Amino acid sequence: MNNLAEKKFILLNEDTIEIDLDSSSPYKLDFKSIKYKNLVVNLKKQSKISILNVVNDSNKNVTFNLEEGSSLEYNIASFEKENENSVKVNLNSNCSFIGAYADFSCGENSFNFVCNLNGRGSTASWHLATLTKNNDKKNFTISFFHHARNTYAKMENYGVCEDSSSLSFLGTSRIFNGAKESATHQVAKIMVFDKKCSAKASPTLCIDENDVQASHAAVVGQINEDHIFYLTSRGIDEKNAKKLITLGYLTPILSYFKDEETLNIIKTNIEERV
Amino acid sequence: MRELVIKNLHVSVEDKEILKGVNLSIRPNETLALLGPNGHGKSTLLATIMGNPKYKVTEGSITLDGEDVLKMSVDERSKKGIFLGMQYPSEVPGVVNADFLKAAINARREQPIKLYEFYKKLEVASKKMNISMDMAQRFLNEGFSGGEKKRNEILQMLLLQPDLAMLDEIDSGLDVDALVCVSEAIKEMQSTTDMSFLVISHYARLYSLICPTRVAVMINGKIAVEGDKEIIDRIDKEGYEWIKYELGIEVAKEEKAMNQVSIGTCATKEAIKK
Numbered sequence: 001m002n003n004l005a006e007k008k009f010i011l012l013n014e015d016t017i018e019i020d021l022d023s024s025s026p027y028k029l030d031f032k033s034i035k036y037k038n039l040v041v042n043l044k045k046q047s048k049i050s051i052l053n054v055v056n057d058s059n060k061n062v063t064f065n066l067e068e069g070s071s072l073e074y075n076i077a078s079f080e081k082e083n084e085n086s087v088k089v090n091l092n093s094n095c096s097f098i099g100a101y102a103d104f105s106c107g108e109n110s111f112n113f114v115c116n117l118n119g120r121g122s123t124a125s126w127h128l129a130t131l132t133k134n135n136d137k138k139n140f141t142i143s144f145f146h147h148a149r150n151t152y153a154k155m156e157n158y159g160v161c162e163d164s165s166s167l168s169f170l171g172t173s174r175i176f177n178g179a180k181e182s183a184t185h186q187v188a189k190i191m192v193f194d195k196k197c198s199a200k201a202s203p204t205l206c207i208d209e210n211d212v213q214a215s216h217a218a219v220v221g222q223i224n225e226d227h228i229f230y231l232t233s234r235g236i237d238e239k240n241a242k243k244l245i246t247l248g249y250l251t252p253i254l255s256y257f258k259d260e261e262t263l264n265i266i267k268t269n270i271e272e273r274v
Numbered sequence: 275m276r277e278l279v280i281k282n283l284h285v286s287v288e289d290k291e292i293l294k295g296v297n298l299s300i301r302p303n304e305t306l307a308l309l310g311p312n313g314h315g316k317s318t319l320l321a322t323i324m325g326n327p328k329y330k331v332t333e334g335s336i337t338l339d340g341e342d343v344l345k346m347s348v349d350e351r352s353k354k355g356i357f358l359g360m361q362y363p364s365e366v367p368g369v370v371n372a373d374f375l376k377a378a379i380n381a382r383r384e385q386p387i388k389l390y391e392f393y394k395k396l397e398v399a400s401k402k403m404n405i406s407m408d409m410a411q412r413f414l415n416e417g418f419s420g421g422e423k424k425r426n427e428i429l430q431m432l433l434l435q436p437d438l439a440m441l442d443e444i445d446s447g448l449d450v451d452a453l454v455c456v457s458e459a460i461k462e463m464q465s466t467t468d469m470s471f472l473v474i475s476h477y478a479r480l481y482s483l484i485c486p487t488r489v490a491v492m493i494n495g496k497i498a499v500e501g502d503k504e505i506i507d508r509i510d511k512e513g514y515e516w517i518k519y520e521l522g523i524e525v526a527k528e529e530k531a532m533n534q535v536s537i538g539t540c541a542t543k544e545a546i547k548k
Contacts, residue, residue: 200545233349233358
């Protein structure tokens with residue numbers, strides 16, 4: 001896996017650097033090794049890029065511009081301290097984007113994600129798994145904007161909220177006038193463990209076009225009692241049953257991470273924190 | 275083998291009394307067929323024996339070889355050898371079937387089962403139940419067909435080897451081949467172990483395959499009739515009307531609650547700090 005920070009960037013201004021990518025290589029990007037606040041990454045036509053982004057104790061803005069027919073797999077992993085990052089993705093015609101964020105950081109985390117589906121036939125999916133404990137405070141704002149015809153977006157935000165922590169998912173899916181035959185779907189689920197924690201899942205659909213498909217689902221609640229009964233009826237004690245169910249909320253995110261080292265760190269983090 | 279004894283059992287759900295003094299015992303090596311019209315308490319009895327917290331025992335006792343079952347937690351009951359094959363097994367998203375099965379097996383062992391041994395056992399049981407090994411890697415019951423769920427219940431019974439298997443309409447949703455497969459598994463356990471079975475079904479077909487040793491009929495939350503398998507043939511031919519004429523018991527009609535209707539919902543879900 002190549003280190004993206006070692007590639008040659010163009011300095012756009014004192015805060016912003018830019019790079020063009022056209023290969024099919026997988027890249028790793030650690031925000032700690034980038035001193036500029038803003039990062040612009042351009043994917044050239046038909047390129048297929050995957051980027052593993054490690055974000056710890058960072059405050060960055062990243063913009064991905066995908067040219068026609070290109071695809072990006074963008075995986076974010078966060079384990080340590082507070083973050084305040086934002087990511088913007090601009091998709092041209094027939095581009096595809098898959099984003100996955102495994103967030104097991106501590107403290108405060110504010111994350112803003114915007115995906116503009118500007119080109120016809122572009123598709124995007126977003127998957128988030130996060131855990132808040134102690135006094136963690138995390139806000140995730142995820143938005144998809146469908147500007148072109150025949151575009152598709154799917155958003156899945158999953159969270160587990162414990163102790164006195166707070167967790168918020170704000171999801172917005174907007175289909176603009178003219179984006180006919182587009183589809184947009186959102187799912188937000190937060191499992192709440194403690195009366196002291198505060199959790200909010202708010203999905204918003206703004207639809208300006210008729211010939212479209214749109215759906216949203218939001219669930220905030222405690223572990224389903226029927227699930228606990230089912231597992232305990234097989235001899236699994238309640239504590240382990242809850243652990244299995246909680247892991248079940250968080251571990252599906254692992255399927256998006258291919259890098260063994262990162263995968264092991266995420267697994268260890270999940271095991272330790274749950 | 276053990277003997278389960280139920281005496282004067284009264285059970286309520288949401289302040290409505292469902293079981294009104296059930297007396298029943300299940301002896302070692304017995305296969306007891308439990309019949310009765312819909313809504314008369316058969317499933318309630320099984321769920322209560324297993325310890326489903328939705329069902330409140332207001333009077334009476336359940337003992338297993340003299341031990342008070344009602345004082346045991348659900349997982350303790352399972353570890354004591356009680357198994358419930360459910361009519362509607364829960365779908366538990368995120369929990370991988372194999373992880374769940376391994377946890378259930380390990381719950382009754384001092385040393386965790388070795389991976390090879392586990393997969394060997396699973397392979398043998400899956401073959402018997404005509405279940406693909408791929409199913410082990412799917413989420414627990416999620417997206418399973420009705421038949422797959424029921425076969426997965428019996429697969430769990432084979433792996434856990436209980437002393438008493440309670441099967442609640444295990445034949446519903448099964449095609450002819452799957453019914454034979456399930457009944458063969460039950461028959462094998464009847465002949466090779468000293469397990470006892472408590473089986474609910476509305477159809478003589480399953481009973482003709484597994485040959486119950488005794489039959490009980492539950493009417494209005496009580497055991498109204500006990501006898502041999504001729505009762506099954508009679509119910510299959512005549513229904514339950516004869517009970518009214520011969521025993522003078524008025525068979526209550528099932529009450530169907532009105533569907534709950536929700537007018538207008540808000541997508542935003544929130545759990546606020548207390």
